[in-house]
Amino acid sequence: MRSIAALGAAILGMLAAVGRIAIFAAETLSHLVRPPFYPREFGHALLTIGYFSLPVVGLTTVFTGGALALQIFAGGARFSAEAVVPQIVAIGMVRELGPVLVGLMIAARVTSSIAAEIATMKVTEQIDALVTLSTDPMKYLTAPRVLAATLVMPVLVGIGDAIGIFGGYLVGTGRLGFNPATYMTNTINFLEWHDIVSSLTKGAVFGFLAALMGCYYGMTSGRGAQGVGRATKQAVVAASVLILAANFLLTELFFAA
Amino acid sequence: MIELSDVQKAFGPKEVLRGVNLTIPKAESMVVIGGSGTGKSVMLKCILGLIRPDRGTITLDGEDVTEAERDAFLARFGMLFQGAALFDSLHVWQNVAFRLLRGSLKRPKAEAREIAVEKLRRVGLKADVADLFPAELSGGMQKRVGLARAIAAEPEIIFFDEPTTGLDPIMAGVINELIREIVTEMGATAMTITHDMSSVRAIADKVAMIHDGKIRWTGPVSEMDSTEDPYVRQFVSGSAEGPIEAVR
Numbered sequence: 001m002r003s004i005a006a007l008g009a010a011i012l013g014m015l016a017a018v019g020r021i022a023i024f025a026a027e028t029l030s031h032l033v034r035p036p037f038y039p040r041e042f043g044h045a046l047l048t049i050g051y052f053s054l055p056v057v058g059l060t061t062v063f064t065g066g067a068l069a070l071q072i073f074a075g076g077a078r079f080s081a082e083a084v085v086p087q088i089v090a091i092g093m094v095r096e097l098g099p100v101l102v103g104l105m106i107a108a109r110v111t112s113s114i115a116a117e118i119a120t121m122k123v124t125e126q127i128d129a130l131v132t133l134s135t136d137p138m139k140y141l142t143a144p145r146v147l148a149a150t151l152v153m154p155v156l157v158g159i160g161d162a163i164g165i166f167g168g169y170l171v172g173t174g175r176l177g178f179n180p181a182t183y184m185t186n187t188i189n190f191l192e193w194h195d196i197v198s199s200l201t202k203g204a205v206f207g208f209l210a211a212l213m214g215c216y217y218g219m220t221s222g223r224g225a226q227g228v229g230r231a232t233k234q235a236v237v238a239a240s241v242l243i244l245a246a247n248f249l250l251t252e253l254f255f256a257a
Numbered sequence: 258m259i260e261l262s263d264v265q266k267a268f269g270p271k272e273v274l275r276g277v278n279l280t281i282p283k284a285e286s287m288v289v290i291g292g293s294g295t296g297k298s299v300m301l302k303c304i305l306g307l308i309r310p311d312r313g314t315i316t317l318d319g320e321d322v323t324e325a326e327r328d329a330f331l332a333r334f335g336m337l338f339q340g341a342a343l344f345d346s347l348h349v350w351q352n353v354a355f356r357l358l359r360g361s362l363k364r365p366k367a368e369a370r371e372i373a374v375e376k377l378r379r380v381g382l383k384a385d386v387a388d389l390f391p392a393e394l395s396g397g398m399q400k401r402v403g404l405a406r407a408i409a410a411e412p413e414i415i416f417f418d419e420p421t422t423g424l425d426p427i428m429a430g431v432i433n434e435l436i437r438e439i440v441t442e443m444g445a446t447a448m449t450i451t452h453d454m455s456s457v458r459a460i461a462d463k464v465a466m467i468h469d470g471k472i473r474w475t476g477p478v479s480e481m482d483s484t485e486d487p488y489v490r491q492f493v494s495g496s497a498e499g500p501i502e503a504v505r
Contacts (some may be wrong), residue, residue: 132305
């Protein structure tokens with residue numbers, strides 16, 4: 001009986017958390033369309049989330065593209081299908097690995113930073129100070145970050161996809177003996193607009209989730225250094241899990257025949 | 258005039274405010290004293306609407322603060338936070354002029370900066386501090402910047418939350434003097450919460466003692482040392498003996 005009660009309490013707790021996050025998301029979206037707007041904060045968020053994430057996105061995807069080419073070549077050799085390396089690298093990077101890896105790297109880099117920054121602001125009464133200065137923290141802190149992440153993530157994913165394919169190209173032509181021109185032709189001919197649109201859509205959704213989780217856990221953080229640490233950890237975990245879950249749902253939506 | 262009537266607030270099972278009744282007359286400096294955890298900060302945050310009381314009413318010039326138009330209501334207030342609460346990502350002058358750079362009090366950038374530099378001068382800081390970041394300042398300087406921010410929009414009411422906490426006695430004295438001068442010169446209504454008796458003597462026109470979530474005593478600062486109230490006597494003397502438990 002006690003274990004059933006514990007299970008019920010855990011489920012209720014989880015549903016309550018989902019409800020709180022849904023309300024927070026709805027409130028954030030409502031602030032995106034209601035003035036005042038803070039273009040300076042939006043610009044700053046675009047720069048920190050987008051531009052400064054380029055190195056980590058580039059490094060992650062170039063190595064993954066290279067490793068993917070090696071794996072496909074080795075695996076394909078088992079049934080004489082080595083020639084499909086360019087096509088599979090392209091489709092693998094664009095449909096799945098590009099958006100997911102960039103999403104997870106953004107969760108690690110940006111979600112943690114947003115959660116820690118906002119939680120520290122809360123602990124040091126900067127959020128209260130904003131309110132006393134007639135500034136809504138949801139408008140000033142949350143809305144610009146969420147909008148910037150949602151808009152800039154498709155660009156990062158697009159760049160990540162291209163760099164990942166380039167990583168595969170480098171390994172394919174330099175190590176596996178593919179002809180450079182043929183590799184590129186096979187890659188370009190194989191990709192469809194549908195693949196690219198799905199990739200960029202995933203990027204936008206993942207960007208929204210990553211920034212939203214950072215803001216939510218920052219705004220609801222507990223007191224002291226421990227509160228900031230817990231908020232940061234919870235934000236990264238929640239963003240990562242939600243990105244993977246959303247990836248499954250979006251893949252189902254785009255590609256289920 | 259700010260009036261609190263039977264204000265109650267609990268966090269879970271913990272009752273922090275248990276029926277606070279207090280009147281802060283216009284253009285007077287009221288200092289609320291009391292030990293740690295007695296509800297001073299919660300009371301102040303209730304007045305500002307940062308925390309919603311469970312029961313009771315708070316009025317500003319007769320208007321219920323929970324029904325007032327938020328922007329217009331908050332535009333009448335300035336607040337110095339305990340840790341200054343300066344925004345790390347903004348320059349000192351942008352912190353001071355924060356309210357003047359956005360919202361209903363927005364001014365052109367150059368004018369806002371000019372006002373910020375003038376307010377910094379008023380609190381004893383040189384113009385070259387304006388372009389530094391808060392992290393580059395000492396604790397005392399941060400408090401002064403917080404004070405400059407509180408007065409930047411020339412509010413009618415200024416709140417000071419533990420203005421001298423963490424400062425050495427000399428710097429605490431400087432901050433106390435500044436607060437007194439500024440409040441007098443602006444003719445503002447001031448409410449300070451503190452447990453620093455030197456601040457009380459320097460800043461207060463009137464004193465209120467809060468204990469266990471209720472106001473135990475109020476009176477002019479001149480009567481604070483001669484009152485027979487056992488709570489005030491124990492607090493002012495700093496004695497461990499008396500009705501206030503030393504270990505809470």
